[in-house]
Amino acid sequence: xxxxxxxxxxxxxxxxxxxxxxxxxxxxxxxxxxxxxxxxxxxxxxxxxxxxxxxxxxxxxxxxxxxxxxxxxxxxxxxxxxxxxxxxxxxxxxxxxxxxxxxxxxxxxxxxxxxxxxxxxxxxxxxxxxxxxxxxxxxxxxxxxxxxxxxxxxxxxxxxxxxxxxxxxxxxxxxxxxxxxxxxxxxxxxxxxxxxxxxxxxxxxxxxxxxxxxxxxxxxxxxxxxxxxxxxxxxxxxxxxxxxxxxxxxxxxxxxxxxxxxxxxxxxxxxxxxxxxxxxxxxxxxxxxxxxxxxxxxxxxxxxxxxxxxxxxxxxxxxxxxxxxxxxxxxxxxxxxxxxxxxxxxxxxxx
Numbered sequence: 219x220x221x222x223x224x225x226x227x228x229x230x231x232x233x234x235x236x237x238x239x240x241x242x243x244x245x246x247x248x249x250x251x252x253x254x255x256x257x258x259x260x261x262x263x264x265x266x267x268x269x270x271x272x273x274x275x276x277x278x279x280x281x282x283x284x285x286x287x288x289x290x291x292x293x294x295x296x297x298x299x300x301x302x303x304x305x306x307x308x309x310x311x312x313x314x315x316x317x318x319x320x321x322x323x324x325x326x327x328x329x330x331x332x333x334x335x336x337x338x339x340x341x342x343x344x345x346x347x348x349x350x351x352x353x354x355x356x357x358x359x360x361x362x363x364x365x366x367x368x369x370x371x372x373x374x375x376x377x378x379x380x381x382x383x384x385x386x387x388x389x390x391x392x393x394x395x396x397x398x399x400x401x402x403x404x405x406x407x408x409x410x411x412x413x414x415x416x417x418x419x420x421x422x423x424x425x426x427x428x429x430x431x432x433x434x435x436x437x438x439x440x441x442x443x444x445x446x447x448x449x450x451x452x453x454x455x456x457x458x459x460x461x462x463x464x465x466x467x468x469x470x471x472x473x474x475x476x477x478x479x480x481x482x483x484x485x486x487x488x489x490x491x492x493x494x495x496x497x498x499x500x501x502x503x504x505x506x507x508x509x510x511x512x513x514x515x516x517x518x519x520x521x522x523x524x525x526x527x528x529x530x531x532x533x534x535x536x537x538x539x540x541x542x543x544x545x546x547x548x549x550x551x552x553x554x555x556x557x558x559x560x561x562x563x564x565x566x567x568x569x
Contacts, residue, residue, distance in 0.1 A: 222369050222396040222428050224346045225325040227265060229398065230428050234484045235445050238348075238453040239264040239476060243305035246464040252311060253318055258473045259456055260322040263480035267319055268348055268453065271312065271339055272331035274302040292406050292468070305465045309338060316342045329353075333362050340366060348453075349385070351375030351404045351432070357388040364392025371451065372397070373432045375404030379424070386425060398451060399425060401444075402432035407469035410440045418447045434469055438479045445486040452483055510536035511560040517550045520566070528560060535559040 221230035229236040239259040245252035259267050278298040279286065288296050307315075312328075319326035329348040330336045336359075339347070347363045351373040354360075363370055370389055374382050382399065389397050401421060403412045413435075422429045430451025431444040441452045455470035471479060497505065515527040523545050530539040536559030537545070549566045558564075 220426070220428060222398055224266065224327075224369050227325075230450050231448065233450070234487045235449060236265045236430070236451045237263070237480050237483055238451065239267045239456040240453055240470075241267060241269050241307075242455050242466045242470070243270075243307075244455070244457040244462070244464050244466050244470055245307065246462055246467075247304065249308075249311055249314075251458065252307065252315055255456065255458060256315060256318050256324075256326070257322065258458060259476070260319070260324045262456075262473055262476040264324065264456075264476065266346075267324055267326040269307050269312075269315065269326065269328045270331070270350070271309070271328045271335040272302065272306055273309065274299050274306060276332040276334065277302050277306075292465075301465065312338060312342055316344075330359070330363065332359065336362055336366065344368065346371065349373060351377065351402050354385045355381055357384060360385055360388040361392035364389045364394035367393060367395075369396035369398070370394045371400060371430075373400045373402045373453075374421075375402030375432065382421075382425065386427070398428040398430060400430045400432040400451060400453060401449070403434060406434055406466070407436050408434040410435050413440055413444075415444060415447045418444060418449055422448050436469055438471070438475060438482060441479055442482045442486050445483055446490055452479070454479060506533045506535065508532070508534035509539050510534040511539065511542060511545065512536050513554045513556060513558045513560060516556050517554040519550055519552050521550050523548055523550065523560075523565075537561060 221228050223229065227236065239262065241255050245255060256267060280299040286298050288294060288298065316326055325345050327344045327346040327348065328339050329350045330339055331353060346369040349360055349363065349370065349372040354372055354374055354377040372385050377385065386397065399421060401418050405412060418429055428450050429448060431441060431449045432453040433441040441454055444452065455466050456476055457467045457470035457472060460467055460470060460472055509530050509532055512529055512531050513527060514529040517527050528545065530542055545565065551564055551566045554564055
């Protein structure tokens with residue numbers, strides 16, 4: 219399994235999960251709120267911050283036809299253009315936002331939605347790129363991003379296996395050498411039962427890439443559980459206030475929740491470990507409390523071992539209980555006292 223690296227942080231199965239704090243539209247059109255989000259995100263223990271780079275006119279048309287409006291879900295009835303106008307991060311904010319993240323020592327990158335967004339992000343020195351789920355079919359955009367030579371993460375919500383393969387091929391053809399993919403359910407919010415985590419190890423086997431999870435559920439449980447099935451990256455939306463009223467606030471995590479996610483994801487990774495049937499470090503001192511064979515009544519030399527004078531009990535200083543049947547009927551080699559562990563030298567040699 220390959221690794222990728224973002225700002226010298228290795229990402230892959232042999233490393234703790236890489237947790238991305240997705241700011242999305244949760245600044246709610248307020249530049250100061252955007253800066254506060256970056257500052258709060260940096261304090262959670264996240265490995266990176268991600269934003270989205272588009273303008274309403276680069277992502278859709280200002281058109282009143284029915285197909286340009288959302289039917290159902292969190293944004294029911296909203297016109298695409300007006301939603302993206304409200305949600306977008308103004309391009310003039312990008313430079314001070316990137317500068318603040320650098321001051322705080324946390325990498326920040328973005329999801330570009332057209333070529334001009336990539337050009338802006340290149341000017342700002344973005345260390346990596348994320349392709350959003352709905353753009354996973356935009357192969358020209360993927361190739362354009364790949365040509366930067368930066369690490370790329372592709373989210374796969376909506377895309378089927380064939381489309382994921384085409385996106386990967388476009389990234390490779392465009393020159394991307396450090397590529398990861400994210401299992402994703404593009405519902406906002408998404409129910410945990412839609413995630414079908416058996417898909418994550420299948421993606422790892424099928425595509426041979428560093429694989430993670432973009433999580434749109436309402437709490438931490440799904441994201442933390444994904445680590446146990448092989449997720450090396452976790453992306454989760456972040457807000458200062460779930461009740462803030464912004465487009466993505468309601469399905470985002472507040473700072474304390476995100477801090478808990480970062481801590482718990484790393485604990486889950488440590489617990490996953492490797493196949494190991496041997497004695498664990500925390501078990502070393504408890505071996506003595508296993509069962510073993512002990513003298514339960516005084517026994518004279520030459521006396522036969524019976525269920526009345528020999529028992530399997532704790533602690534574990536005597537012979538293992540698996541020898542019980544073999545010992546029964548044999549004779550004591552010497553006098554044995556009540557409470558003495560039975561060892562091989564306690565038995566007479568067999569004729």
